[in-house]
Amino acid sequence: MKILLIEDEKELSGSILEYLQKENYLCEAVPDFEHALEKINLYQYDCIVVDINLPDGNGLNLIRVLKEIKSETGIIIISARNSLDDKITGLEIGADDYLTKPFHLPELNARIKSIIRRRSFGGVNEIVFNDLRVLPEQMEVTVSGQSLILTKKEYDLLVFFLSNKDRILTRESIAEHLWGDEMDMADSFDFIYTHIKNLRKKIMEKGGEDYIKTVYGMGYKFTDQ
Amino acid sequence: MKLLTRTSRSYIYISVMVFIISGFIIFNMLHNIFKRQLDETLNEEKLLIEQTINYSDSVPDFRLVFGHMIDVTILNSPQKKAGYIRDTLMYDSELGTFASFRHLFSENTSISNKGYTINIYKPLRDSEKLITEIVISLSLVFTSLLLLLVLVNYFIARRVWVPFYRILHHLSNYEINQAVPLELAKTDIYEFNLLSQALEKMSKKIRLDYLNLKEFNENAAHELQTPLAIIKTKLELLIQKENLDESQLKLLSAVFEATTRMSKLNQGLLLISKIENNQFLQTEKIDLSKILDKTIDHFGEMINHRGIAVFKNYQHPAFLVMNPVLAEILITNLVSNAIRHNILNGRIELNVQQDTFTIANTGIIMKTDPRDLFQRFRKSENNPDSVGLGLSIVQKIANLYQLKVDYQHHAGFHTLKISSMRLIP
Numbered sequence: 162m163k164i165l166l167i168e169d170e171k172e173l174s175g176s177i178l179e180y181l182q183k184e185n186y187l188c189e190a191v192p193d194f195e196h197a198l199e200k201i202n203l204y205q206y207d208c209i210v211v212d213i214n215l216p217d218g219n220g221l222n223l224i225r226v227l228k229e230i231k232s233e234t235g236i237i238i239i240s241a242r243n244s245l246d247d248k249i250t251g252l253e254i255g256a257d258d259y260l261t262k263p264f265h266l267p268e269l270n271a272r273i274k275s276i277i278r279r280r281s282f283g284g285v286n287e288i289v290f291n292d293l294r295v296l297p298e299q300m301e302v303t304v305s306g307q308s309l310i311l312t313k314k315e316y317d318l319l320v321f322f323l324s325n326k327d328r329i330l331t332r333e334s335i336a337e338h339l340w341g342d343e344m345d346m347a348d349s350f351d352f353i354y355t356h357i358k359n360l361r362k363k364i365m366e367k368g369g370e371d372y373i374k375t376v377y378g379m380g381y382k383f384t385d386q
Numbered sequence: 387m388k389l390l391t392r393t394s395r396s397y398i399y400i401s402v403m404v405f406i407i408s409g410f411i412i413f414n415m416l417h418n419i420f421k422r423q424l425d426e427t428l429n430e431e432k433l434l435i436e437q438t439i440n441y442s443d444s445v446p447d448f449r450l451v452f453g454h455m456i457d458v459t460i461l462n463s464p465q466k467k468a469g470y471i472r473d474t475l476m477y478d479s480e481l482g483t484f485a486s487f488r489h490l491f492s493e494n495t496s497i498s499n500k501g502y503t504i505n506i507y508k509p510l511r512d513s514e515k516l517i518t519e520i521v522i523s524l525s526l527v528f529t530s531l532l533l534l535l536v537l538v539n540y541f542i543a544r545r546v547w548v549p550f551y552r553i554l555h556h557l558s559n560y561e562i563n564q565a566v567p568l569e570l571a572k573t574d575i576y577e578f579n580l581l582s583q584a585l586e587k588m589s590k591k592i593r594l595d596y597l598n599l600k601e602f603n604e605n606a607a608h609e610l611q612t613p614l615a616i617i618k619t620k621l622e623l624l625i626q627k628e629n630l631d632e633s634q635l636k637l638l639s640a641v642f643e644a645t646t647r648m649s650k651l652n653q654g655l656l657l658i659s660k661i662e663n664n665q666f667l668q669t670e671k672i673d674l675s676k677i678l679d680k681t682i683d684h685f686g687e688m689i690n691h692r693g694i695a696v697f698k699n700y701q702h703p704a705f706l707v708m709n710p711v712l713a714e715i716l717i718t719n720l721v722s723n724a725i726r727h728n729i730l731n732g733r734i735e736l737n738v739q740q741d742t743f744t745i746a747n748t749g750i751i752m753k754t755d756p757r758d759l760f761q762r763f764r765k766s767e768n769n770p771d772s773v774g775l776g777l778s779i780v781q782k783i784a785n786l787y788q789l790k791v792d793y794q795h796h797a798g799f800h801t802l803k804i805s806s807m808r809l810i811p
Binding site (some may be wrong): 176265268 | 618619
């Protein structure tokens with residue numbers, strides 16, 4: 162999987178790269194419009210993460226270029242400007258997703274995975290983790306072949322966990338993933354706990370293993386180690 | 387009390403007082419003058435009688451001469467010379483009642499050594515009538531003069547104060563965050579021009595300070611975004627390190643939480659300054675009940691989790707013309723507020739009418755002054771972890787669209803009312 166990150170803030174770009182590299186992606190990062198243009202004309206990427214405000218141009222124009230050359234690349238916009246106009250324009254001209262800075266790294270990771278899954282026509286469009294199997298298109302989950310009935314939030318939670326397996330997910334990032342950033346964090350922590358408890362119970366009822374580990378004071382980790 | 391009423395009223399009070407006092411003085415003066423005149427005639431008559439008695443040593447019939455009551459009594463013994471004049475009440479045959487008379491009494495001795503007394507009574511009624519007439523006509527003149535003066539004063543004052551009211555109107559309509567500085571029209575009155583100048587100068591200074599402060603806030607919030615994002619992502623990477631022990635994780639968790647809060651705060655402040663700068667221009671017609679349903683649905687699990695019962699009462703379709711993002715933020719803030727400050731197994735009541743919308747929730751009584759509720763960083767003592775910008779944002783959005791937000795606490799319900807929504811067919 163090849164990913165191109167276009168972000169002018171060096172530290173931010175470094176963090177994103179470090180997080181994504183663990184996913185066995187081939188990640189490249191460029192700091193400006195010009196270099197990005199060069200890259201997208203030369204190589205084929207599975208996903209491009211592009212910041213709108215670049216020192217030498219507008220990231221939206223890169224998307225226009227990509228569409229002109231009929232690239233199949235998935236596109237995620239990241240922007241500090243929480244502007245509806247940018248979001249609408251971006252999605253209209255062909256971006257797949259839009260993330261507002263600051264975002265949680267697991268969130269970006271989950272979005273990239275979701276886009277890559279959606280784009281891999283013909284390929285395996287499912288998430289498998291040991292005895293767990295998720296079919297995102299049908300929103301179906303099975304544990305050792307038995308189907309699992311989950312609520313929308315429990316399903317979202319499971320997919321989020323599976324996209325970031327073996328990583329600690331902070332309660333903040335889970336809350337934001339499930340309810341967006343308008344939720345006041347303090348309220349949602351015990352609520353998240355309830356959801357996780359239910360999810361855990363449902364998986365274990367079907368004979369699944371308990372993969373969700375609580376990391377003290379911090380959050381949760383989905384792992385079989 | 388209006389300035390004009392106040393001056394007119396004082397004017398009338400003082401005038402009436404002066405009128406009463408001067409009336410009293412005039413009345414007394416007239417009274418004394420008339421009395422003195424009457425006394426003079428009485429004395430003259432008395433002298434005439436005395437002269438006649440001295441001359442002819444007999445008592446003539448004066449009644450015919452003067453036409454009023456004169457009584458001369460001859461006494462056998464000589465009398466000392468004495469006498470007085472005073473007021474008295476007597477039966478007045480002409481009027482048929484008792485009336486005031488001026489009474490002269492005199493004792494004297496004639497040449498033939500016979501004493502005699504003279505009693506002359508002169509009715510006061512004529513002079514009293516005259517005085518009354520004078521006083522009445524005087525007061526008529528005075529009252530009409532007073533009325534005229536008050537009227538003239540009223541109209542002059544009204545004209546003179548016109549520029550003042552214009553300045554006042556201008557001032558009360560002016561808001562410091564308006565795009566243009568305060569400008570007041572010139573008047574032809576020196577003092578009002580001074581006032582306008584002083585106000586303009588002051589507002590210019592305040593406006594400049596306000597703009598500087600606003601710019602600083604915006605810049606600060608904006609510039610903080612990137613470092614905050616870097617801190618957050620670096621922390622997220624740090625958390626993933628394998629060899630962290632529990633105490634390190636605990637520390638990291640605290641840092642992470644604080645950073646998240648700071649980031650939320652910053653976003654809130656940025657949003658407020660964006661609203662203030664009117665950066666949400668695009669508007670749409672928004673169905674209030676639809677957006678409410680959507681938001682309630684969004685928080686559905688949270689509501690269930692807390693056992694909160696939601697009662698919807700959409701009596702009338704209501705529409706808001708506003709920016710869709712702001713509408714969503716407004717409703718989300720109101721609903722999440724109603725959930726957050728609710729009690730376990732509480733209630734939320736939504737009431738939509740044509741031009742008002744209320745959201746009421748059960749909850750414990752607040753110690754905060756309701757007037758402070760919409761201030762920034764005003765937090766509930768029950769939720770110290772919240773950022774405290776929610777209602778402030780609500781207020782800002784409402785202000786932008788000329789909506790009124792009121793808070794009420796009644797019968798265990800906290801109610802927020804959004805009113806004066808523009809009516810849209």
